[in-house]
Amino acid sequence: AQSVTQLDSQVPVFEEAPVELRCNYSSSVSVYLFWYVQYPNQGLQLLLKYLSGSTLVKGINGFEAEFNKSQTSFHLRKPSVHISDTAEYFCAVSEMNDYKLSFGAGTTVTVRA
């Protein structure tokens, strides 16, 4: 069965600074990888996904993530954050040909002026 570990529970960052959120996964088969964002009192919204092909994936709101198979990682980055990026971010993994999406515990990003 697959599992996801998000290495940072909280990440404080100043506005216009870069941010990186770390995600490692465990699976014995090929996987699909996702990052979701949850703004306060809202549902989860898909930021980006890796299915196959290029290991650098670009998503909405200027976010990107890089799939590293040898390190079983899928870290999320943004070169310059805004106050509006304050939210909780979830990494998720799904094994190919499986319906189940397993989520990490989440990383809370707080952007300060």
Add this chain to the structure above:
Amino acid sequence: DAGVIQSPRHEVTEMGQEVTLRCKPISGHNSLFWYRQTMMRGLELLIYFNNNVPIDDSGMPEDRFSAKMPNASFSTLKIQPSEPRDSAVYFCASSLGQGINGYTFGSGTRLTVV
């Protein structure tokens, strides 16, 4: 499309009462998921439907929980009787097929059992 629609947005009920949460998936999506989110346990998959049929209910915590999907456009999650430890945010999500494109989540129902 209006997205995944959940109702109510907030529910406060007394211990022992029956609670019914509702979900309308995106039209055309054939997979539906119920998740529960708490501070202690994060996001937990409760049950998964495919083509209106329950496929995996191993995440349903107890017999007090039940879920139905009578048709492709409606699902309910019922808790009877409710307990304070059921307090959480319950999300419904839908997808097309195996979820290769990711899930679309509703805005959730915040349940408080007092």
